[in-house]
Amino acid sequence: MTIPTIEVMDDGMRVGEYVPGNGIRYTAVAMPWVVEKHMGALGHVEDGWLVVYGNKATAHLFQATGYLADRYIAEKLKVDERDFPWAGDLIRALVDRDETIITITCAWCGRDMGTKPGHGTEGISHGICAACKEAEVGS
Numbered sequence: 001m002t003i004p005t006i007e008v009m010d011d012g013m014r015v016g017e018y019v020p021g022n023g024i025r026y027t028a029v030a031m032p033w034v035v036e037k038h039m040g041a042l043g044h045v046e047d048g049w050l051v052v053y054g055n056k057a058t059a060h061l062f063q064a065t066g067y068l069a070d071r072y073i074a075e076k077l078k079v080d081e082r083d084f085p086w087a088g089d090l091i092r093a094l095v096d097r098d099e100t101i102i103t104i105t106c107a108w109c110g111r112d113m114g115t116k117p118g119h120g121t122e123g124i125s126h127g128i129c130a131a132c133k134e135a136e137v138g139s
Protein backbone atom coordinates (compact mmCIF):
# COMPACT_ATOMS: atom_id res chain seq x y z
CA MET A 1 0.00 0.00 0.00
CA THR A 2 1.35 3.40 -0.92
CA ILE A 3 1.16 6.45 1.29
CA PRO A 4 1.85 10.09 0.48
CA THR A 5 5.53 11.05 0.71
CA ILE A 6 6.25 14.38 2.33
CA GLU A 7 9.57 16.19 2.05
CA VAL A 8 10.20 18.98 4.59
CA MET A 9 12.52 21.77 3.45
CA ASP A 10 14.83 23.87 5.65
CA ASP A 11 12.43 26.83 5.58
CA GLY A 12 9.47 24.71 6.70
CA MET A 13 7.97 24.38 3.25
CA ARG A 14 6.67 20.88 2.49
CA VAL A 15 6.52 19.12 -0.82
CA GLY A 16 4.07 16.23 -1.06
CA GLU A 17 3.66 13.51 -3.64
CA TYR A 18 1.19 10.65 -3.81
CA VAL A 19 1.00 7.88 -6.38
CA PRO A 20 -1.90 5.72 -5.15
CA GLY A 21 -1.86 3.43 -8.18
CA ASN A 22 -4.77 4.85 -10.19
CA GLY A 23 -2.47 6.19 -12.91
CA ILE A 24 -2.37 9.71 -11.47
CA ARG A 25 0.52 11.37 -9.64
CA TYR A 26 -0.77 13.88 -7.08
CA THR A 27 1.48 16.72 -5.99
CA ALA A 28 1.07 19.63 -3.60
CA VAL A 29 3.18 22.15 -1.72
CA ALA A 30 2.42 23.62 1.71
CA MET A 31 3.94 26.66 3.37
CA PRO A 32 3.47 27.59 7.04
CA TRP A 33 1.13 30.58 7.37
CA VAL A 34 1.41 32.62 10.57
CA VAL A 35 0.41 36.13 9.51
CA GLU A 36 -3.14 37.35 9.99
CA LYS A 37 -4.08 38.56 6.59
CA HIS A 38 -6.94 38.46 4.12
CA MET A 39 -6.01 36.68 0.94
CA GLY A 40 -9.13 37.35 -1.11
CA ALA A 41 -10.60 34.13 -2.44
CA LEU A 42 -7.97 32.09 -0.59
CA GLY A 43 -9.58 32.90 2.73
CA HIS A 44 -8.45 34.28 6.08
CA VAL A 45 -6.36 32.44 8.65
CA GLU A 46 -4.05 33.46 11.47
CA ASP A 47 -2.29 30.13 11.86
CA GLY A 48 -2.29 27.51 9.20
CA TRP A 49 -0.98 26.44 5.84
CA LEU A 50 -0.96 27.90 2.38
CA VAL A 51 -1.48 24.82 0.20
CA VAL A 52 -0.90 24.77 -3.55
CA TYR A 53 -2.45 21.73 -5.25
CA GLY A 54 -0.15 20.97 -8.16
CA ASN A 55 -2.59 18.91 -10.20
CA LYS A 56 -4.95 21.85 -10.70
CA ALA A 57 -2.60 24.75 -9.92
CA THR A 58 -5.06 25.95 -7.27
CA ALA A 59 -4.30 27.30 -3.80
CA HIS A 60 -6.09 27.76 -0.49
CA LEU A 61 -5.29 28.80 3.06
CA PHE A 62 -6.16 26.02 5.52
CA GLN A 63 -6.49 26.50 9.27
CA ALA A 64 -3.91 24.75 11.43
CA THR A 65 -6.40 22.64 13.40
CA GLY A 66 -9.56 20.63 12.85
CA TYR A 67 -10.38 17.69 10.61
CA LEU A 68 -10.03 18.28 6.88
CA ALA A 69 -12.76 16.38 5.07
CA ASP A 70 -12.39 15.22 1.48
CA ARG A 71 -15.32 17.36 0.31
CA TYR A 72 -13.92 20.52 1.91
CA ILE A 73 -10.48 19.99 0.41
CA ALA A 74 -11.98 19.18 -2.98
CA GLU A 75 -14.16 22.28 -2.99
CA LYS A 76 -11.34 24.62 -2.00
CA LEU A 77 -8.73 23.18 -4.36
CA LYS A 78 -11.13 22.31 -7.21
CA VAL A 79 -10.29 18.61 -7.08
CA ASP A 80 -11.92 16.45 -9.78
CA GLU A 81 -14.47 13.82 -8.73
CA ARG A 82 -12.26 11.03 -10.09
CA ASP A 83 -9.51 12.17 -7.73
CA PHE A 84 -11.44 11.23 -4.59
CA PRO A 85 -10.23 10.58 -2.03
CA TRP A 86 -6.58 10.56 -3.08
CA ALA A 87 -6.12 14.31 -3.25
CA GLY A 88 -7.57 14.58 0.25
CA ASP A 89 -5.15 11.97 1.56
CA LEU A 90 -2.25 13.94 0.15
CA ILE A 91 -3.36 17.30 1.53
CA ARG A 92 -4.09 15.91 5.01
CA ALA A 93 -0.70 14.17 5.11
CA LEU A 94 0.96 17.36 3.90
CA VAL A 95 -0.35 19.44 6.80
CA ASP A 96 -0.28 16.67 9.46
CA ARG A 97 -4.05 16.35 9.58
CA ASP A 98 -4.67 12.73 8.67
CA GLU A 99 -5.61 11.98 12.27
CA THR A 100 -8.02 9.18 11.53
CA ILE A 101 -6.55 5.77 10.74
CA ILE A 102 -8.29 2.45 10.27
CA THR A 103 -6.35 -0.62 11.43
CA ILE A 104 -6.76 -3.71 9.28
CA THR A 105 -6.56 -7.14 10.92
CA CYS A 106 -7.13 -10.64 9.58
CA ALA A 107 -10.60 -11.86 10.63
CA TRP A 108 -9.31 -15.46 10.74
CA CYS A 109 -6.05 -15.27 12.69
CA GLY A 110 -5.99 -11.70 13.96
CA ARG A 111 -2.74 -10.86 12.21
CA ASP A 112 -1.95 -7.15 11.78
CA MET A 113 -2.39 -6.22 8.13
CA GLY A 114 -1.44 -2.57 8.38
CA THR A 115 -3.50 0.61 8.25
CA LYS A 116 -5.41 2.76 5.80
CA PRO A 117 -6.62 6.38 5.91
CA GLY A 118 -9.92 6.67 7.78
CA HIS A 119 -11.34 9.71 5.95
CA GLY A 120 -12.88 10.93 9.18
CA THR A 121 -13.64 7.59 10.76
CA GLU A 122 -11.35 5.35 12.76
CA GLY A 123 -11.41 1.84 14.14
CA ILE A 124 -10.70 -1.67 12.98
CA SER A 125 -11.47 -3.14 9.59
CA HIS A 126 -11.21 -6.86 8.88
CA GLY A 127 -9.72 -8.65 5.92
CA ILE A 128 -8.09 -11.99 5.25
CA CYS A 129 -4.33 -12.38 5.21
CA ALA A 130 -2.44 -14.29 2.52
CA ALA A 131 -1.79 -17.32 4.72
CA CYS A 132 -5.43 -17.69 5.81
CA LYS A 133 -6.67 -17.10 2.27
CA GLU A 134 -4.45 -19.88 1.02
CA ALA A 135 -5.64 -22.19 3.79
CA GLU A 136 -9.31 -21.39 3.04
CA VAL A 137 -9.02 -21.75 -0.71
CA GLY A 138 -6.66 -24.69 -0.52
CA SER A 139 -8.83 -26.87 1.74
Ligand SMILES: [Zn+2]
Pocket residue numbers: 106107108109110111128129130131132133
Ligand atom coordinates in the same frame (compact mmCIF):
# COMPACT_ATOMS: atom_id res chain seq x y z
ZN1 LIG B 1 -4.89 -14.65 8.83
